[in-house]
Amino acid sequence: MNIVEAAISAPWAMLPERVEELVAIASRENSTTPEALEAYRSARADNGERLKIRDNVAILDVSGPLFKKANLFVAFSGATSYEILRRDLQAALDDKAVDAIMINVDSPGGEANGCDELAAAIFAARAKKPVTAYVSGMAASGGYWIASAADKVVVSDLAVLGSIGVVLGITDRKKADEKNGISRLEFVSSQSPGKRPNVETDEGKARIQKMVDDLATVFVSAVSKHRNVTPDTVIKKFGGGGVEVGANAVALGMADEVGQFEAAFAALSTRGKNRRFQRSGGSFMSTTETADIAKIQAEAAAKAKSDERTRISAITGTEAAKAHPKLAKLLVDADLSSETAISFLNAAAEDTKAAVDAKTPAIDPAKAAADEAAAKAKAFEKKKAEAGALGLGTQDSTEASATVAAGWGKAVTNANRRVN
Known part of the structure; x- marks a missing residue:
């Protein structure tokens, strides 16, 4: 596979017109010598593409097309490598003199492979040091994926944000092969029907579309997490694959405020100093x-x-x-x-x-009833005696009371007998 085929066949989180530019660069007839490319790369190494530190803030430039690995093609096309950015990010985190990190973004996006890892690393860095993304020009597709990972996104008035989605191009070489008299035969193992989907069939197209949709789902989910919104909000409000400009992007929640680089830098520097690291417990x-x-x-x-x-x-x-x-x-x-x-x-x-x-001793119900009746009779007779009733006087002894009670009982019994 040549460099053109590699550029076309890779999944891109990048503006379509920029993908075309890269293909055009890769397919130029007048090739550049390795020596010229190496000299070009060496010159670019000192022009601000890598980590810079100003005051207490580390600045990471995310500019141009984005690729996973650093190579001659990356340098030749004015691109940026995820791997270099990741190493520079770690260096900024490890540097005790650095209190905050600025991600300076101006990129149309790039290769999907590796973008998620860098964005995840930036998101995790927020727990250690303040991270602000400043967008000047554009943060499209993979560029926005990276910018959204910062804890604050500041944009210029004319900054373009969005293009959330994934593009995959497939080259149809049949006509070119026929023109050149080339006949290609390819055999795929019977156990692996999905290894070479035929894009000329509906089933083959569906397989390719599913893969692209799955990649886009990862993109949407990452932005949802970074911006603390739902995936549905990202799909419906964050451009729907298109782009939004400056204040419109802020109003939709894609960014936090409109501002200029120096103002954003000063605010970040102050925020970083407020969180200056202090030695505590080792x-x-x-x-x-x-x-x-x-x-x-x-x-x-x-x-x-x-x-x-x-x-x-x-x-x-x-x-x-x-x-x-x-x-x-x-x-x-x-x-x-x-x-x-x-x-x-x-x-x-x-x-x-x-x-x-x-x-507590058990109580005999019969005895209790008899005792209660005797007590009531005694009280009754006492009152009658005190009143001089029946000539009983004021007899008050227990024995006398019992006798009276027995006499009354006998009289009542005789009366009942007569009645019955």
Whole structure:
């Protein structure tokens, strides 16, 4: 496969017209010598394509077409390599003098392969140092994939953002081969029908389309995560494969604000200094991270205090605790859960009741009724005696009361007999 075929057959997250430009460069008849290309690459190495540090901010330039690997073709076409950017990003993260990272983007996009890895690395870098993407010119397709990974996206007034999607071109060489008298025969293993889909059939086209759609789904999902929106929002509001300009992109949520490079750089520098790393416990921790930890610890302490109050209240508020206050205090001091402590108190209450019931003699219902009747009769006769009724006087002894009660009982019995 020659360089032209490689350029055409690879999946691209790039503006179509720029893909055509790359193919045109690759297919030029007047080839350049390796020596000339090497000299060109050496010159480009010092022109700001690689990592630069200004004050406390590292600047990563994402410009031109994007490719996974660094090679002569990348340098010759004015492209940028994902691998170089990834190494420069790591260098910026490792440099203790760097407090923040600026991703300076002006790219139509590029090769899909490797773009996701670089964007994921930028997204992860946000947890360590502030990362701002500044877009001047364009951040299209793969360029936007990378820019969206920053925690803040600032765009110039005329910046073009979007072109979210994947393009795959397939070259039909049949006519060229026929013209040149070339006949190609290709045999595919019977177990692998999907290895060489025939794009002239609906089934073959469907296979290719599915692959492109799956690649685009990865792209959309990444932007959704980076911008903290739903995939549906990315599909419907972020250009639908087209592009948006400046303030329109901000209004749709594709970027955060319109501004100029120097203003964005100054704001990022200040933000980085505010998160300047401080030595803490053998590791580097930012002031923001330290404040977050202090806040979390304070919230945890407050919750623990509230939970303790709730536990004590649940234990001491039961009837069993009121009956056994000393036991309740012991259970609270033992730091038992409210459920366990209450179960102990309830068991103690049940045992106490059983012990009391065991010491209380059984009551004979008949005797109790007789005792109650005798008491009522005694009281009645006493009142009558005090009133001088029936000449009984004021007899008050137990024996006299019993005699009176027996006499009245006998009189009532005789009266009932006569009636019956």
